[in-house]
Every structure is written in structure tokens, then in C-alpha cells.
Amino acid sequence: MLDVKKIRNDFPALHQEVHGRDLVYFDNAATSMKPAEVIDTLREVYSKRNSNVHRGIHYLSMRMTEEYEAARRRVMRFINASSEREIIFTGGTTASINTIAYSFGEEFIKSGDEIIVSAMEHHSNLVPWQLIARRKGAKLRVIPMNDRGELLIQSLDELISDKTRIIAVNHVSNALGTINPVKEIITKAHDRDIPVLVDGAQAIPHGNVDVQELDCDFYAFSGHKVYGPNGIGVLYGKEEWLEKLPPWQGGGDMVKRVSYEETSYADLPLKFEAGTANYPGAIALATALDYISSLGIANIAAYEKELLDYANHRLGEIGGLKIYGEAENKISIISFQLEGIHESDAGMVLDKMGIALRTGTHCAEPVMTAFGIKGILRASMVFYNNMEEIDRLADALKKLKQMFG
Amino acid sequence: MLDVKKIRNDFPALHQEVHGRDLVYFDNAATSMKPAEVIDTLREVYSKRNSNVHRGIHYLSMRMTEEYEAARRRVMRFINASSEREIIFTGGTTASINTIAYSFGEEFIKSGDEIIVSAMEHHSNLVPWQLIARRKGAKLRVIPMNDRGELLIQSLDELISDKTRIIAVNHVSNALGTINPVKEIITKAHDRDIPVLVDGAQAIPHGNVDVQELDCDFYAFSGHKVYGPNGIGVLYGKEEWLEKLPPWQGGGDMVKRVSYEETSYADLPLKFEAGTANYPGAIALATALDYISSLGIANIAAYEKELLDYANHRLGEIGGLKIYGEAENKISIISFQLEGIHESDAGMVLDKMGIALRTGTHCAEPVMTAFGIKGILRASMVFYNNMEEIDRLADALKKLKQMFG
Amino acid sequence: MTIKEAQEQIIEEFEVYEDWMDRYNYLIELSGEMEAMDEKFKTNEYLIEGCQSRLWLHAEMQGEKIIFTADSDAIITRGIVALLTGLLSGRTPEEVKDADLFFIDRIGLKENLSPTRANGLLAIIKQMKLYALAYYAKQQ
Amino acid sequence: MTIKEAQEQIIEEFEVYEDWMDRYNYLIELSGEMEAMDEKFKTNEYLIEGCQSRLWLHAEMQGEKIIFTADSDAIITRGIVALLTGLLSGRTPEEVKDADLFFIDRIGLKENLSPTRANGLLAIIKQMKLYALAYYAKQQ
Numbered sequence A, B: 001m002l003d004v005k006k007i008r009n010d011f012p013a014l015h016q017e018v019h020g021r022d023l024v025y026f027d028n029a030a031t032s033m034k035p036a037e038v039i040d041t042l043r044e045v046y047s048k049r050n051s052n053v054h055r056g057i058h059y060l061s062m063r064m065t066e067e068y069e070a071a072r073r074r075v076m077r078f079i080n081a082s083s084e085r086e087i088i089f090t091g092g093t094t095a096s097i098n099t100i101a102y103s104f105g106e107e108f109i110k111s112g113d114e115i116i117v118s119a120m121e122h123h124s125n126l127v128p129w130q131l132i133a134r135r136k137g138a139k140l141r142v143i144p145m146n147d148r149g150e151l152l153i154q155s156l157d158e159l160i161s162d163k164t165r166i167i168a169v170n171h172v173s174n175a176l177g178t179i180n181p182v183k184e185i186i187t188k189a190h191d192r193d194i195p196v197l198v199d200g201a202q203a204i205p206h207g208n209v210d211v212q213e214l215d216c217d218f219y220a221f222s223g224h225k226v227y228g229p230n231g232i233g234v235l236y237g238k239e240e241w242l243e244k245l246p247p248w249q250g251g252g253d254m255v256k257r258v259s260y261e262e263t264s265y266a267d268l269p270l271k272f273e274a275g276t277a278n279y280p281g282a283i284a285l286a287t288a289l290d291y292i293s294s295l296g297i298a299n300i301a302a303y304e305k306e307l308l309d310y311a312n313h314r315l316g317e318i319g320g321l322k323i324y325g326e327a328e329n330k331i332s333i334i335s336f337q338l339e340g341i342h343e344s345d346a347g348m349v350l351d352k353m354g355i356a357l358r359t360g361t362h363c364a365e366p367v368m369t370a371f372g373i374k375g376i377l378r379a380s381m382v383f384y385n386n387m388e389e390i391d392r393l394a395d396a397l398k399k400l401k402q403m404f405g
Numbered sequence C, D: 001m002t003i004k005e006a007q008e009q010i011i012e013e014f015e016v017y018e019d020w021m022d023r024y025n026y027l028i029e030l031s032g033e034m035e036a037m038d039e040k041f042k043t044n045e046y047l048i049e050g051c052q053s054r055l056w057l058h059a060e061m062q063g064e065k066i067i068f069t070a071d072s073d074a075i076i077t078r079g080i081v082a083l084l085t086g087l088l089s090g091r092t093p094e095e096v097k098d099a100d101l102f103f104i105d106r107i108g109l110k111e112n113l114s115p116t117r118a119n120g121l122l123a124i125i126k127q128m129k130l131y132a133l134a135y136y137a138k139q140q
């Protein structure tokens, strides 16, 4: 379905040599490369149309404001939110989650309350909750996982109690690739009137996300992981929730009236967008979302499944290679260790062979702890990767084994 | 000193028509245009060198990390900080100020305490302090100004008391152009061991800022106002302060060790940089700072003074034009009203004449209130503007007076 | 003249002017011709929210017709308001409530106002229609 | 052989290998040749902070000389450690403390390690020098 050869030409950064070898970029879960359209959008905005948004009544400012607000609607449509008032532009997933942890936390979490997270959270969906829990004297409860890296969501029935204020869970694990059953979690939570925040940083690039169908209360993701630029991200929130929450950051644009005595806040979504917007970033992010929509999210998911299967097959040939994260339902991420070879040795040597993948704890230390390891190698593949690259990885791993054998 | 004709060619966005007229861009205090070098830097990073920073052990990631950290050092040198540990990249001035309002506020502000701001703060240096003051039961005290728009800093002697925890003041007022005597304020504050945060959003683009010479404890500014991109800003903090403050946002990169029970935080500056960095933005911001350094900050300031003098002269010819902000010491901003003409009428008609300037309260409503007005027109000029553009504005204003006469 | 015909006339008048500077001049002229609103109505009660400039609207029935009076502290806004009251004042509630105000799009008014003014324009039209609806309901 | 001469020799050996794959192989070899550290020293007390892999260093005086033993759970790190102990172990504290370790820059070691390893390398050298300094001070 996808013409990968043609698609690769859309991504200038894929075509380079590293240490004299053609780059194999398997570090996509850390950050994605950008299609030329996205890069060009940034250039066009800055070189032809730049002007600060909102409040301006001159032509450039008005047009830029329209473009920015149109970007918001493009994001809204991409995740099927029901209103543009539910789309807040932030600096990234981390900022989105912190917004809710602070705002929801200040308003609704008190001493003795509980917050539920899962055993496979990225630090960005863990530390903010630890911080608010500590400030408020609340407690974190953790949904456990099995040794295939699947959440045991039946345990939710025991974890959820009258003390539970919110559940924060990742849609897809960056360390293991697991696609979590967030819809089931949300259903269970809503049965008890508990809101759910979904960390979608790793889900948005790989499959269709429909926030209304999920019925999640909050959804967070980053531009840079979904082929868009850095410094921009999205916080989706149900209007009824966002209306109830206090603003987090103070500044320009998020206020209606200001005096030294009294300040009233702007309507949604601006209430949560303090300071000058990253409108070039937002517009380029919308370009990125349109780009993957034009390829077809279903096509992307199908092809990435092929990549995963092939990689499982090729890496399965290698003796002593242990894969971490073997969920039924996962995206094209393979995390693994080679017996007797330290992952940082392996990563360094693979790098010299032109293969970029990630080593370490992947900002998910508790996951490592759960598996009793210190770190892993992670190959994260996306639609612009191909089978030959997987072959290169497999061959390199064989060579590695010889070297360290 | 400056070859303005040549400089204008560095800024692609200046060369366009608006409503069939050559654009006169006098909305620089809202956001600046970008030199081609900055735009090219973004393109180069995204299309050739992109890779997530920190923790990566492959070539692209290591090189990108070096570039990002080099950008930090370039910022450090630009403001003469004493260590790169004192330079935190944020999303912008607003984010920088909120970082300190939250972090400092949570640690050091309690019920009954006082925070001092000035009568000419941008909402971004006012609302965050209102929010923390409300949470903690603290009070805001305000340094008054005279009718020329100059702070009455003698009044500090009365305002400062044992209850004062911090002073937050702008270096240059975005509404009035006043350059405030922050060094004197800092000296007075330090006499009583009170730290000072300086909002430098409008100061950084226009004159030499040396944080060691100022001896400020915190300094905040935005990329987009200093010829850099959006979505990136800087928080300078003295190392001794930053060490003492708790982290604000939780997430990746700002932690050392994480478990569900216990988390320890990274060393400076990463402790305050949660989530994936906007490294392309940081690098492009450093490019922007290098660009203006290469022109010479002193040259810029001198030329902008000429612009201001000429604009004062030309606008002074126009009957019924009242200028707000006539401080001895000011940057090239002229805020004004035309008697009997609503500023939004004027702004709209000027726009049709190709002149982009800002109308309204400029996110500084208390300043408007102080002068008993609802809004003003603001022409903010920078080194790529020229005398002919000022003539165009003056002529347009005369025409305006006839129209509405 | 029906509301439809009156709108055609506005469009024609606008088309005489090639550029928006002249159209603004025309609006300023209209503003000058409009009678000032009774000061007693220039209160918060009659203020329309959401504009950078202030904008007041008052409506009352005289016989079968609604009489709108309006004002603004900004002259161009006042001109636009003059257009609208000229068009809709002295009509029956039914006419006003059913009016399709196509002239706004045709002359590109919204695009040539600042966003807050475009909002203000929509807000005042909405308010006029609300008055009409209320009076119409009362008549039934 | 002085420390300087030994470094020249390391540089020569590295220069034989054109690419870093071979150099890594050489480091792996060195690692294989190095004796394992006594397990009792593989504790937090002897752990060097700041590496992705773990790295232990122990030092003791035997007569006039410092004897360094070290180990790591990563093989390439272990190879580097072997280089360092080979170079500095069995020297006098004075020699170690004054040693200018120019071979690191000459063979581009830092640039070809991951940043955390480069940090680890600096950390272990610092630690070795600290030991040397301490023993030297004691001797005075």
C-alpha cells in the first residue's frame, strides 16, 4: 500500500552517511525525522507570513491568527475532538501532562487521595504525579504488568477506590511497544466517575486515535514524535473538564481582564495558553498530521506491522537475544538485550556500523526495574524504514556477537 | 554604523506588500522578523542533523547534544552568565517566569508574605505572581510610576519590608518603552537579601545585558522577540538559587533516578528542563544572538536611538497626538493616541496603508488603567526599520486625521 | 424597499469604491450622518461584549416596528452600526428575525475588520435578532 | 618505559587500525587479557559515578608504587580501563599525579565514546589522580 521508496524521499534527514555507512535510523520513538513539507512550512511561516497572533488588528497578524486557529481545527479533526475549544497547544507531551497534574491536582487532589498510573509509564507521566502527590499528601497506585509487558487491568477493580481521583496511563509504552487497552481502563474508571488522562506520545504516530470513541478526559502528545517540529505539543481535554480546571501558567493571552487586584481568565482554549504561542510550530504540526493522514493511518499501521513481524523473525534467529515486551498488541518497537553484551557496548558498536538505536532506560526506569535489568537496546521502526534496514540490523547483531563472543 | 539597507536584505519577511503597499513593520515588540540565517538554521537542523538529545549514544544524537549544549554556552556568553548551569531553556519568557513563580513560590512564599512588582508589568510578569500570591495567601505590592512612565524607585524604601520575599520587575516596558533602573532596584533589594527576577523580554533585543553586572538573581527572555524562533526562551538563574529551588515540571531529562517510591533530580540545568528539549529552537536562538552580536549591540542601540528621535520629531508635528511613555531612558517604542480617534479605527486604517502596528492594551492593562485610557497605538521600531518608514507613518497619521477630522 | 433590496443598494454603493480606504471613508461619512444615541442608553446594560471598542444597542417597539438605536466610541464601528440600523430599524420583528444578511459576505466586511470587530459585528447582529425574536414571540 | 613512552606506544597501536570497529576489537582484546578484579572490591564503595555501565576502581600501595585494579560490566569500558591501569598501575604516586594523559586526545577516544562513557573516562582518571595525590601527600 505504501510506496516506501517514494516516501523516503520526503524525509531529507534519512539520506546521510554516518561513519561512512548509510544511516539506518531506528531511534524513531525518541524523535522522528520530518518530511520536507513540515520543514518548508516552518520556513514559509518565518520568511513570508510571520507575525504575532491574537490581539493584532493588522493584516499579517490577523492572517497568522487565522492560520494558527486553523491548525487547531486540523488537530481537532485528526483526533476527532468535538470542539476546537478542547485543543490546547503546549510545548510537548511533558508540558501537557504537567498542565493537568498541576491544574487538576491543585483543584481536586487532597491528602489521602490516590492517583493510579501503570507499571510502564514514561517518566513524563510519572514524575508530575509524584510531585503533586507529594505536595498534597496523596499516594500513587500502580497497575501491574505481566512478563510479556501487558497491563493486568483486572487489577484495576481492586486498585480503584473512593480515594482514586484520576488515572494517568500511557496509550503505548515507549519502552516495550505495548498498546494498552485504554478504552477498557476508561470504561472502568468512568463507572466510578474517575477521569482518565492518556499519554499518547507513542500512540499518535502509529494508529488512529479518536478521543471521542476512547472517551478519555485528557490526551497528551508531542509534535516532534509525530513528524512535526519540537517545542509544540497538544493537550486535549474534554470541554467540561477544562472549564472546571483552574489555569496553570499565568501570562499574556490567558487573561480577559487584569488589574493589580483582580484578574479574570480567557475562555478556552486560551485559558491554558499563557504567553506567545508557538504558532509556526502549531502550523507545522498540523502539516505533519495532514501528511500522515494523506498516507493513510491504516496503511501506516499495516506496514509497520509488517516491519515488526519481519524484525521479530530476523532478530529471532540470533541466539542469546532476548526481547522485552511481547504483548499481543504492540507497535513496531523491539527492545532487547544480547546475552553477555552490555547494551552500551552494543549501542556503541552498532553506531559505528551506521545503525542508530537507543540504549539505556528509555526514561522508563521502573520498567527496567520490573524486568530486573539496567537497560536495553531499542529499535523503533516507522513507515519510512524498510526490510533492508532490518537486515542490516540483524547482520550487525550477528557480527557483534562474534566480536564479543 | 549599521548598513540598514544591507541588513534589511537579511530579513525575507520585510519584503512584502500588504494591501498593495510595501509593508512597514512596526510591530516588533510583539514579535520580531527573523534573519535568513535563523530560518536556515532551523531547516538545516531538521533536514540534516535532527536527532533527540541527551542519553543517546549514537552519532546523530551525540552530535545534536553537543550542538544543543553549545547553544547553551552561546546564550551564556551573550548575557555573560558565569556558568552554563545557569542557563535553562524554556518555552519563552512566560514559561521562564512561571517556573520561578511556582518553584520559588512553593519553597519560599507563605501566608502574609509580600511580592513586589512594578506598575508597568506585562501580564506575564504579573499574573504568575498573582496566582502564587493567591495560593499562598501572600500580597502583591506595586512600585508606582510618574506620568512620564518612570518608576518611582525611591518608594522601594517603603515598599520593601521583612515580609518581602521577591521582587519581579521588567527591564524594559513593552507598553511604554521605559528602560527601568533595574540595577538600582537590585542593589536596594540585595541590601535586604531579597532576590530579584528581571523580565528581560523587551530588553534583550535592544541593549547589552550583563547578568553578572546587573547581579540579578533571575532573568527571563523569549527567542521570538530577539530575532529567534518561537517556542524557545531562556531562564537565567544564579546557580546558588537554582540549586536551592525545587524542580517545577516533572518528566524525562530532569531526573537522575526514578522509581515508584522515590525520585531524585538531575543536576542543573536539566533539573528545570523536563521533556524533550526544543533543541532546534535553542540552536536557532543562539544563531539569532550571534547575528545581533555580529552587528554590534552598541551599534543597534545607537541606531535605534536615532529612529526614536526621528519618530519623536515627526510624530511631534501632528496636532492632537499624545505620546504615552516619555521616560528619559527608553527604547525605540512610541505609544500614542490621536485625539478623538479610537485606536482601533486608527489601527485598521493604518493597516490598509500597509503599516503594521499594535493597538490595544498590549498585555499591560494596568498601565492603561494608570493613564486612564483603554488602549493605545504602539509603533515599535528596531534596527531594520528606517527613516522613510517613519515618514510613511507620519504621513499616514496626517491622512488619518483628515479622514476622521 | 425590502431588506433584500436595501442590501443590494449597500453592495452597489460599496462597489463604487475600489479600495478599502475609500470604503472606510464612506463608513465614516455614514457615522457622521447617524444621530447620536440617547446618552441614557450608553450603559453597561446596552453594551455588546467582545469588541475592542465599545458598542451599545437599544431596541424598542413603535407600533408594529422595531426601532434600533446604536452607538460606538469608534467611528468605523459606528459607521457599520449605521449601516445595520439603517437596514433593520423600522422593520417588523418578523422581517428582522428572518433577514438573511448576505451583504456582509458580499462586501467582504468581516475580512476587512479586525477579528474583535468582526466578533462585534456578529454579536450586534445576534443581539438585533434576539430582540426581534423576543418581540415577535410577544406578538404571537 | 615512562608514562609518556607508554602512551606513544598506545597511540602507535591504535594507528595500526584504520577504523573504530577494529579499535573496538582491540579494546575487547585488551579487556580479555585483563585480570578480573577481586569480587570483594565490586561494591558501591569502589563504584565510579556517572557511567551508563558500572565501573569499579581500587587502589593500594605496594612498596613505592600504586597498584590500580579496575573492572566494568561493559567490555569496551573494561578495555579502556585496561589501557589506563596498564599505563598507570605500578607507577609512583608522583608519576601518576603529574601524568599528562595526551593519548586520549591523540587517539580521539573521547569523541568515539558515548558522552556518559566519556564522562566515565574522565571520572576514572580523576579518581586515579586523587588516589595518587592522597598517597603522595602521605609520603611527604
Ligand SMILES: Cc1ncc(COP(=O)(O)O)c(C=O)c1O
Residues within 6 Å of the ligand: A252, A274, A275, A276, A277, B029, B030, B092, B093, B094, B095, B122, B124, B125, B170, B172, B173, B174, B199, B201, B202, B222, B224, B363
Ligand atoms: C515585557 C514583556 N514580558 C513578557 C512578555 C511575554 O513574552 P512571551 O509571550 O514570549 O512569553 C512580553 C511579550 O509579550 C513582554 O513584552
Ligand SMILES: Cc1ncc(COP(=O)(O)O)c(C=O)c1O
Residues within 6 Å of the ligand: A029, A030, A092, A093, A094, A095, A122, A124, A125, A170, A172, A173, A174, A199, A201, A202, A222, A224, A363, B252, B274, B275, B276, B277
Ligand atoms: C510514552 C511517552 N510519554 C511521554 C513522553 C515525553 O514526551 P516529550 O519529551 O516530547 O514531552 C515520551 C517521549 O519521550 C514518551 O515516549
